[in-house]
């Protein structure tokens with residue numbers, strides 16, 4: 103089953119300066135002018151920590167929302183030089199947070215650490231965008247479903263409120279490469295993830311599931327045919343308001 107609300111979430115990674123606020127303002131203008139799109143669409147920009155506070159003040163009461171891209175797993179204030187925890191993310195004005203991105207998994211985040219991060223983020227009432235995905239080697243060995251299952255099982259607990267968790271399926275081999283999964287494979291994987299998720303959160307709502315990995319204005323028209331996909335996590339193409347708006351326009355075309 104699909105959710106009615108569609109998400110377009112930008113992941114800026116290590117990009118952006120105070121001037122980049124213009125991207126958000128342009129996207130916001132587009133949304134406010136398009137009532138039909140606005141009513142079923144949620145737009146979030148996950149920006150670097152350095153921009154969260156400034157941007158969240160400037161876009162207060164606007165349609166576009168702000169998210170962070172990671173946090174430290176320690177939920178209390180502690181001696182971790184250079185790190186930021188979920189309390190700090192929340193207090194700086196973010197309402198969403200990406201956790202488990204493959205960039206961070208590559209830098210040492212395990213399913214166990216991601217589980218602790220999710221727990222601390224949920225405690226702060228942040229909406230979690232939980233990333234999962236197989237790498238090229240795992241795909242080749244036909245281990246995709248097993249990898250996804252393990253990532254979900256080891257990082258999500260029943261006690262987490264499921265309304266606060268959005269899953270983003272991002273095959274690692276697709277991120278920033280221009281390669282995307284075959285539609286048939288993607289459809290099966292999306293159903294598999296939804297059913298695994300439902301095993302944890304029995305009798306609850308259909309999970310929100312995003313696809314991420316080289317999404318652009320062209321391929322989004324193909325992805326839009328898979329109704330079970332509830333939106334997209336967009337890296338490279340979210341740095342430009344034009345590219346980002348074109349993705350939204352083409353999705354609804």
Ligand code: PGA
Pocket residue numbers: 113272276277278279314315316317335336337338339
């Ligand atoms: P991409 O990145 O759209 O540039 O492939 C997606 C992501 O890393 O979330």
